[in-house]
Amino acid sequence: MNTESNFSKNPKLLLEVRELCVHFPIRSGLLSSVQSVVKAVDGVSFEIAPGETLGLVGESGSGKTTVGRALIRLAPITSGDIFWKSDDITRLPESQFRSLRKEIQMIFQDPFGSLNPRLTIGSIVGEALEIHFPELNLKERKARVAELLNQVGLLPEHTRRYPHEFSGGQRQRIGIARALAVHPQLIICDEPVSALDVSVQAQIINLLQDLQEQMGLSYLFIGHDLGVVQHMSDRIMVMNEGKIVEAGDCKSIYQSPQHPYTQKLLAAVPTLA
């Protein structure tokens, strides 16, 4: 297997993933011996350039969320390599990886469960600043939080409220402000709109696109709604049972899908005919 990264060919790449595997052992019995292995992610490779949006589609259980989580170590990597700006970060100790969390952020699918109900919006957004920008004093931090809330369409006075006081769309905006707080370069968007109403989905999608334009962000946009993913992405990967079955630019995937799974997925999209 070729372990040389593609950075020699394209030094401008932001992220490169090679043969990523995430396997979960299923243990049972008295001695909890490994009975079988669930291959959630099985040999996935891709790369993301600065300012690019890479879409990742697949049905539930295809492993797409696990890919996103493995990138920021919220899921254990079994094998494979992850390169960030040509550095191999796969086996970095957690203490060194922590500084990278500033550069790679994640927006979670569940706008309700992903915010700590006991913390105010100010603490939720401000905590990341406290960790990654310890040089900011309280006043500067508050000003930055207010600026971030403003940026995502919320009001600075919302800092003292708790998550339950907001609607799903507003909560997802809080999640976006939280991710933006540390000036990331890549944001993993794990089905950020699937829990929202259609009208609110459009607002959040537009917000993500505006932010990308303003800040030159890269996105790994994970979703099962093909329409939304197509709208957001430059390139798309189709994932099934832990493997990438097809990848290419938006147009070719949608107009002439090669793999039977992609064809089936596209045929299942409801249309207003």
Next chain:
Amino acid sequence: MASYLIRRILYMVPIIFGVMVITFVLFFVVQSPTAMAKRILGPKAKPEAIQNWLHNRGYDKPRFINTQPGATWWDSQFVHQMKALATFDLGYSDATGESIARMFRQGAIPSLLITVPSFIFGFLISLSAALFFVFVRDSRTDLFGVILCVAMMSIPIQVYVIFGQWLIAVKTSYLPAFGFYLSGASTIKFLVLPVILYTLADLGGEVRLYRTIFLEEIHQEYVKTAQAKGVSPARVLFVHVLKNGMISIITLVVASLPFLIIGSLVLENFFGIPGLGNLTVNAIRTSDFAVVRTTVYLGSLLYLVGLLLTDICYAAVDPRIRFQ
């Protein structure tokens, strides 16, 4: 808030009334006051003496409703007793004639001297141990901890007491194995062993319960968010998980607070501590209805106060809950 509290306090009235009816029925309908008098005065007591005893305590009146001609309907045992309890006129012991209010005041001190330190130590130790086991979760230490907890909660308190008395008092004779004497700082030597044993007896169950509560929290999505932010594992546990887990824990703990005053029935008996637990056991043994009635009344009041405190605490610690 005020209207909520008033409503809650009004709800308590029918509950306490029900508890008192059941206690009254158990003592006066299931066994007769005459039998009670015979047991207290002795089998050779003259019928006049028994009649006198019953009359002095009002136990010769009709039970619930007075239907005798010329008498008002409420001139009955039950109404008189309920009226006395409602105004906290606790009366006198049936067995000794001592003032019940005084007996309770005297008994509360030894009980609290045992239960309050045990409660504080127990809470702090179990909280720290639970957090530690969650921090090292899925390791051998965690597994060992769970096994130890299950073992500790499977052993009844009597075993702790007997083993503790044998080990510390009989084998080493550093501390008294039995007894209690209230006299300033030297009281402490009577407290050490009961406090340690009372703390130990509850520890296994509490550690396990708190560990489960924290483990449930650590698998929530907001913990993933915190990890993605770059929050250290210790901070995840001590800020994010602890804050959320405390909602359940505080409510459990607060509900148990009023019971500290009642003390431990078993422990006080084993150590001969003249607390409220001992008082209750003796009252039941000697058919001292006046004392049992008061214990049940105060016990149910304390229980309801505990529940009310729990609800108030819920609203205080969980921003999602407000009084409506």
